[in-house]
Amino acid sequence: MRIYYGQGLHLFTNPLFYLPTPSSPSKSRRQKTPPQDRTWGCVQRAKGYSEDRHCMTAAETGTKERQIGELPEGTEFEQPRLFDPPAPGRGQRGPLTPTPVAPLPSEVSGDSSLSVGITWFHDQLSKRKYSENTRRSYARATDYLLRCFGQSHRLREISVADMERFANWMLSQKRSAKTKEITITAVRTFFRFLEDAEIIPYSPVADIYFDRVDSPAPRLLHDAQVDALRKAAAAEATTAEVPDTVPQLLLCLLLDLGLRLGEVDRLQVDDIDLSIPLRPVVEICYNEDRHRGKRRRLLGPPQLSSYLDAYLRQYTFKPNESRLDNLLHCARRGLQAYITALGDAAGLGQPLTANRLRWTYAAAQWREGIPAETMRARLGVSVKRWEYMSRKLDELTKRPV
Missing domain, CATH: 1.10.150 (DNA polymerase; domain 1)
Structure with missing residues (x-):
């Protein structure tokens, strides 16, 4: 393969690498050759295109060409590296750094x-x-x-x-x-x-306790605020510039069924039984046996069927491949963003959270006189947790004096 001096000497993979003409370095910096007059090797077809991927070609301009050398056939040329190769460790090269393993x-x-x-x-x-x-x-x-x-x-x-x-x-x-x-x-x-595990004969902390501290219960939503949330969710699903049915479905699951945000996040399409559209059944599943008390089947409101149908028509594909089996297309952080935006659209003074919606649902059930054991089953809480919740619900639902 022959190599010529021209306006510049280019490597085949990057047009930025070139050698200026030695006759007039300053002039070559000022003058730029039009792209159509250059030969870019294997990157761009131009005059003097070579089939050899490991080659250097000379830029040809005008009619003057000067041969400066010739490489033997079969010579391979490797472009110099821009960066040093990655050091062995957590990169793509070299052995991975061993991670500590838990002892048996x-x-x-x-x-x-x-x-x-x-x-x-x-x-x-x-x-x-x-x-x-x-x-x-x-x-x-x-x-x-x-x-x-x-x-x-x-x-x-x-x-x-x-x-x-x-x-x-x-x-x-x-x-x-x-x-x-x-x-x-x-x-x-x-x-x-x-x-x-019989590693130590006894627990030195078995008889040491701190005073139990109750977490403060969130502020409940008033009836007017609940109506404002429902209107905002309905407007988002129908009259918005880009309609979105997620807030309406999410509000129904949290406010009408009292689900936790994590339970909504893990919910799958098959977990909702629409055999009787006016009586949809939502099944809350937990794989771990220690969470068996949270497993339950809840009877949803009739509008849940229409909300779910509208959502599935809108989101016919799942952009996140890791959530193909999940009902909702976004993870927990995205769901919380939906809830916060819905609260802002409804004009609530304080930030809206899933826990606040769950407590509002529990307070509404408590006011209706639902038996305590039925409420505990619907909320999926333990006996100890229900003692705390029932005490807080008594305080939150007191009649004004």
């Missing part, structure tokens, strides 16, 4: 360090299908434990007196009362797991 139960003993025991504890939480939020909050709680005792502290050396000092230390921290309660609950779960 047989490898954990009373002589193991606290950090090893906590690593084993987090692995047990994953194996027992604890929710992501629970694992995250327990991880923060065990960080407090490491901060207090240190990573190398042995498990069998942690005594009841040590845990009492830990409790006093937690009380002195500038944290909310609810955070302190969750922390001691997580620590109690950690030592209970160690005791059940």
